[in-house]
Amino acid sequence: MIIAVDGPAASGKGTIARALARHYGLPNMDTGLLYRAVAATVQRLALDPTIEADAVAACDFDQDMLTDPLLREDDIGQLASIVSAHPLVRASLLQRQRRFAAQPGGAILDGRDIGTVIAPDAEAKLFVRATPQIRARRRHAELQARGSMLSFDRVLADIRARDLRDAGRSAAPLVQAADAVILDTSFLSVDASVQRAIELVEQRRVTYIG
Numbered sequence: 001m002i003i004a005v006d007g008p009a010a011s012g013k014g015t016i017a018r019a020l021a022r023h024y025g026l027p028n029m030d031t032g033l034l035y036r037a038v039a040a041t042v043q044r045l046a047l048d049p050t051i052e053a054d055a056v057a058a059c060d061f062d063q064d065m066l067t068d069p070l071l072r073e074d075d076i077g078q079l080a081s082i083v084s085a086h087p088l089v090r091a092s093l094l095q096r097q098r099r100f101a102a103q104p105g106g107a108i109l110d111g112r113d114i115g116t117v118i119a120p121d122a123e124a125k126l127f128v129r130a131t132p133q134i135r136a137r138r139r140h141a142e143l144q145a146r147g148s149m150l151s152f153d154r155v156l157a158d159i160r161a162r163d164l165r166d167a168g169r170s171a172a173p174l175v176q177a178a179d180a181v182i183l184d185t186s187f188l189s190v191d192a193s194v195q196r197a198i199e200l201v202e203q204r205r206v207t208y209i210g
Contacts, residue, residue: 031111039079115177
């Protein structure tokens with residue numbers, strides 16, 4: 001079984017995907033980390049994230065890099081949003097994601113183009129969303145816990161800018177797959193969001209099998 005979990009930044013899709021992976025005993029890939037690894041490599045090599053050739057040159061990173069805590073930093077997230085807009089970067093990372101999805105027994109992947117590009121035949125597709133203000137509040141609290149001094153207004157502006165880049169890019173823009181089910185986490189707790197996600201996946205499995 002392949003489960004695709006898509007949605008914008010700080011919508012809760014990563015938390016939901018990890019919980020689904022535990023529930024179903026399936027491997028999980030946070031595909032955003034791939035682009036963050038590219039961004040971190042661009043930063044380390046002093047390349048220009050806005051230049052496609054520079055970003056592509058950073059795509060050949062070691063798999064172990066995906067566990068580096070540096071990838072969770074906000075500045076890396078901002079760079080990742082820039083490099084992920086390049087069509088050749090997305091093409092370079094495409095097969096890595098598809099191989100993960102195609103492994104025996106299935107997998108769960110979360111990102112922004114899983115249900116539309118990476119695994120269009122996934123048995124279950126969720127599109128997780130929340131209002132920009134609530135997503136910014138979540139991200140701001142997360143950053144404060146790490147010692148960041150960024151203001152809420154700055155975080156909200158960054159969230160809105162990332163939404164525009166993600167939805168407006170020419171290659172694999174952030175868009176709900178036609179057969180995806182919306183899960184709005186704006187006013188749901190983490191536990192309630194996860195429970196609803198499981199219910200939606202179960203409904204989809206029954207429909208898919210039937």
